[in-house]
Amino acid sequence: MSYPLYRRGTFAVIDGVSYPVSYANGDNYVRFADGDENRPTPYPRDSPVPVDLCERVFSVQVYASYRGHSVLVDGVDELGGARVMDAEWDGEWATINGFVQENRYEYYKHIDLRDLRDYYEKQSDLLFTRWRAAHFARPIDGHPFRGGWANGESAVVGGRPRSGILEIEDGRVTEVTTRAEYRGFPCEIAGISPDGSVGLYYVGVDQERAEADGFRPRDGRPAKTVHVYDLARYHEHHLDLQFERWRQSREFSTER
Incomplete structure (x- = not known):
């Protein structure tokens, strides 16, 4: 079973509820995905929502500690696994701990979510x-x-x-x-x-x-x-x- 509160991406809070949206820096509107059934009902489904009606608009990245190092939680699966990336740019540590280098600087590993500690969201205020x-x-x-x-x-x-x-x-x-x-x-x-x-x-x-x-x-x-x-x-x-x-x-x- 995966952690049900995991999320990543861009969100807008409207009437105390967060919704996944798209937002361009400096824009006056947030936009919902076409056909999004979870869109708040007062707003027409084919129109963007003014940011002035949003309590917050933010992007989320999830980080945690794994074996004493900071990792980015890049994704989770339904079985309770997580794809994580070494967030300290320490290739030697990552290699020793079973991470696989996928490009010049990024090392990834699939782990059990239960092995993470100090799980937090970095919410960038857009x-x-x-x-x-x-x-x-x-x-x-x-x-x-x-x-x-x-x-x-x-x-x-x-x-x-x-x-x-x-x-x-x-x-x-x-x-x-x-x-x-x-x-x-x-x-x-x-x-x-x-x-x-x-x-x-x-x-x-x-x-x-x-x-x-x-x-x-x-x-x-x-x-x-x-x-x-x-x-x-x-x-x-x-x-x-x-x-x-x-x-x-x-x-x-x-x-x-």
Whole structure:
């Protein structure tokens, strides 16, 4: 039996339900596949849906840990198997662990889903730049950043960023952190203020490089305040709290 909540691709959330859609960056509409029987009923089947009517539009990639390494879960089958790709670009480790090289950099393996740990969705926010342009002006040179951290007040603008244990669309329960890149540094977003200030925690491994770029200790973590227009690859990290329960329920089953 496969994990029923596995998914990949592009989705739109409408009235609290997620639907697979197609979406071109910067477009004003999402589009459903021809003949999609699961399309929300208020919308004509032959017309696209305005993104302004969507609560979220995002793309999903699924990652997990396999033997201590990060892997991309490229697909699953009905028998509980998974096709995974080494996501750390470590050809030596991949070869030793039974992965097969399919092109110059990518190594794949078919495994049992039950062998995965720390299963999460990387949900790339496809409306982030649209939201950013609607809420913030570009920064003024020399203007200090004064916000980005809660400090007793909510540091959330228009529903972003999200964090904590949330029950999201379709009854999914996940532990959410919002992340982005700042000048190539992978970061967790602590908060966003109305002036565009963003509080960041560095989540990478090169502490010396982060310190050289101005990250300083805050709450025991390297931190920095930047502007929202300095961010790239804005996404949410959804640690799936239901996957581990499913995995444990199948742990001693002879049925895959």
